[in-house]
Amino acid sequence: MIIQFLVSMLACLSFAILFCAPRNQCIYCALTGAAGWLSYLLLEPAAGAVAASLLATFLLTILSRIFAAARKNPVTLYLVIGIFPLVPGAGIYYTSYYFIMNDMTRFAVKGMETFKIAGAIALGIIFALAIPQSLFHIFQRAHK
């Protein structure tokens, strides 16, 4: 589990650099991503992939809003990088793979799941964005 955390952090760190995030913020982007991935891993066995994606995205968005308030940077910076481990890249691959292999049953299952995960990520972000900004001002003052 610790290895997973560290590796996902390294993955997000690399992508933060790839998308030209400011040097001093890269580590926070990485932390956001790793936290999201870890909570997904912990929740997935109990709640299933879709609910786990929703909750993990929710937590990750809150975390990126905290960082954004504390470090006075746009939320996008942390959110965009942090979301990468949760984006259903594997789903896209398997869906197209089953489609080509003419395995329609598994194609439908995988396709629906990918679609649901994308929806869950959307809902997770939306719920976390709906929390009023005033709550996050605490972190802003604490950091000054």
Next chain:
Amino acid sequence: MSVNIENFSHSDTKEILTLAVEVGDTLLRNGGEIYRVEDTILHILNAYGIEHCDVYVLSNGIFASANEDREDGCSIVRHVPLGGVHLGKIAAINQLSREIVANKCTLTDAWERLNACKALPPTKTWIRSIFCGIGCACFAYIFGGTLIDAISALFLGMLLECMLLYMSKRKSSKFITNIIGSAFVTAGSLLLLNLGFPVMQDKIVIGDIMPLVPGIALTTSIRDLFNGDYLSGAIHLMDALLTAMCIAVGVGTVIILYRYIPGGVILQ
């Protein structure tokens, strides 16, 4: 230093509006969401004392007007092509607009700072390709691959990023870039499999398509939709869906072709 708002004459309206739109343009071009762009432009205009203004921003365009009912009224229409993401520029512009709003920046200063923001260089090519490789390897690993898969993904990822950079220099269409990119990593992983390496071909591909996967477009689209910018949200969503389809096409084509190669190892 504080800016005295009364000092601005009517002829400055045009320049202030140009500055504000230019800031918005930079923000939008580098992946800022619509709400932030609109908000920034309005705040800058207000900070320089323009109260009568209207801004309408789409994913690929900015429309802004200031002081329409007066003699110095002017407006700007900008086309902003959908482009890459440079988070450093977004953060820098964010800082700049904060200072403008706090009236810490004169107009000339603001122009200078803006040009400095726009000139922020993208990460160097070799750094990019190394980190793309590392990122792909890590993703291949956390999605269930073994160490060998991760190492293969590392090299394929580095080659992929070099190819993507070359293609973006040649200004190839985004669709072609995505199709060829994903076809390339699939072909590479199948080659490794056929050379007899004990790799899980699917994990390598999943890790290596991560730089292509439309995570950013999806996130931006959700944020735009959430803020009520349905049109822009739909544009980004379309972008995300088409990108995903291109990846599927690229991966799929190679797998189909592979089945016609005699002696190919049969995939599970």
